[in-house]
Amino acid sequence: MKIQKIKLRRMQLELKDPFQTSFGTQTEREFILVEVYGDHHVGYGECVVTSKPLYNEETVKTAWHIMEDFLIPILYDHNEIHHPDKVRELFKPIRRNNMAKAALEGAIWDLYAKEKNITLSRALGGNKDVIEVGISIGIQETTDELISVVGKYVNKGYKRIKIKIKPGQDVSTLRKVREVFPHIRMMADANSAYTLDDVEVFKELDKLNLMMIEQPLSHDDIVDHAKLQSVINTPICLDESIHSLDDARKAIELGSCKIINIKIGRVGGLTESKKIHDYCEIHGIPVWCGGMLESGVGRAHNIAITSLSNFILPGDTASSSRYWYEDIISPEVIVEKGLIKIPHLPGIGYSPQESLLDKYTLERKELFRDQYVV
């Protein structure tokens, strides 16, 4: 692949419903769309970074800066890139900034698959035709509202229900949901809102037959998580704490989790996601694909990686219409009876619509190879 041009767009979509987690409420989704132009095709990637550094340390502005001033020059420093796995290696000298790296790498994966005329799923080694999907429900004002939202998505057929918790809206809330829905596959996500002082909260949650508890403790911890896992039966799933294959290996060795949520952006790309997937498969650790309120482009990447065999548990890749009034891809992502069919078109398999991209673009910049190579 020879990259001739890269286009960055800062975009914003309005969420149908505000999304509240233990670290804040989002009403809009600002993100960066990456277009990588080869000789015959365009590869698309989404930078799943958020406006504020609340989930991780990156922001839309830092990711743009890192891409424009450091990562794109590294790509242009190479005449050709023969395989997208190479990108991870090229970006290695730049520390962290995983969402910025993943956005460019994802676009290059899409371009690679399009040039080979195969689906991204196949390029990654996926072997499923359909994937199971769950839903992530934000913190609601009242428990009655939560119960009604849970009911809505259970009726739509979602394969598991994830409920965001925070101190004060945890045990009694989930107990009431469990009373109304005794048999659904249900889990909680704390987004790092607790410490080991809250162990009693987790002993109570342990009685609710949850599939897992996601990231209960600090975003940078794997030691306290191991202590917590040793006193509860419910599997702990790590999200924020895992940035690489090495992190995953250490967490598994320590017993800090029994499940891993793989987010392509958080771990720096599809190549690293695959590595974590393969390592977890060998070690009997199921994985699932987390979401970052992606537009259709990021969602398409999530769907492709979920087609790999060890993505055993339903992911957070819900339908486009769950988030957006209109998505930027055609067709939109459709979930039927909790399932998504892996698309058959080459690359990500959904087509970004130029007119919709333009409609939701706040700022754009084109970066040409010749600008950098003199």
Ligand SMILES: O=C(O)CCC(=O)c1ccccc1C(=O)O
């Ligand atoms: O539906 C989705 O995209 C998942 C939403 C979600 O849970 C989430 C959204 C933004 C930031 C962090 C998280 C998370 O998984 O912790």
Ligand SMILES: [Mg+2]
């Ligand atoms: Mg999470």
